Amino acid sequence: MFKVSSHFANRPHFVTQELPKAHLNQPYYAKIEIEAAIIEETVDIQVSNEDIMVEPKVYESHKDIYNKPVYRTDYSNLTITGTPSELKPITIKLTGSTYGSMFVGKEFEKTYTIEVLE
Numbered sequence: 773m774f775k776v777s778s779h780f781a782n783r784p785h786f787v788t789q790e791l792p793k794a795h796l797n798q799p800y801y802a803k804i805e806i807e808a809a810i811i812e813e814t815v816d817i818q819v820s821n822e823d824i825m826v827e828p829k830v831y832e833s834h835k836d837i838y839n840k841p842v843y844r845t846d847y848s849n850l851t852i853t854g855t856p857s858e859l860k861p862i863t864i865k866l867t868g869s870t871y872g873s874m875f876v877g878k879e880f881e882k883t884y885t886i887e888v889l890e
Contacts, residue, residue: 783878784848784870791864793887794856800824804850804866804884815847815868824854824862824886852886862886 787805794800804826817826829849832841847868856862864884 784880786882788884791852791884791886793889794862795889796856796859799855800853800886802852802886804852804864806848806850815866817850818863818865818867820861820863821854821856821858823857824852824864826850826852826864856886856888859888859890862888 785807787807788803791802791804815828819826827850829846829851830843831846833844834842836842850866852864862885864886866882866884867880869879
């Protein structure tokens with residue numbers, strides 16, 4: 773039983789399995805949600821189209837000793853925005869790893885494809 777549970781520990785669960793289709797020259801907005809893991813802040817995000825941006829959620833986690841906000845980046849909550857200007861599929865590739873705890877962290881790779889329609 774331990775082998776089975778340790779195999780899945782810290783493995784990210786991609787809630788968003790597919791992204792909605794985009795329309796040529798129209799604003800695009802979508803979210804990618806990842807659960808069941810704490811993602812390290814060294815996630816590589818590659819997008820095949822410069823018209824589309826993928827950004828992690830940035831939030832204030834606490835105040836420092838001078839009462840200034842300290843910000844953290846949440847790679848388990850990504851926002852995709854932009855306006856596609858070409859009638860070809862857009863590929864988004866995420867590569868990274870999770871933090872380990874009782875178990876070793878896990879590497880992950882996920883590729884999304886956005887179909888662009890007229």
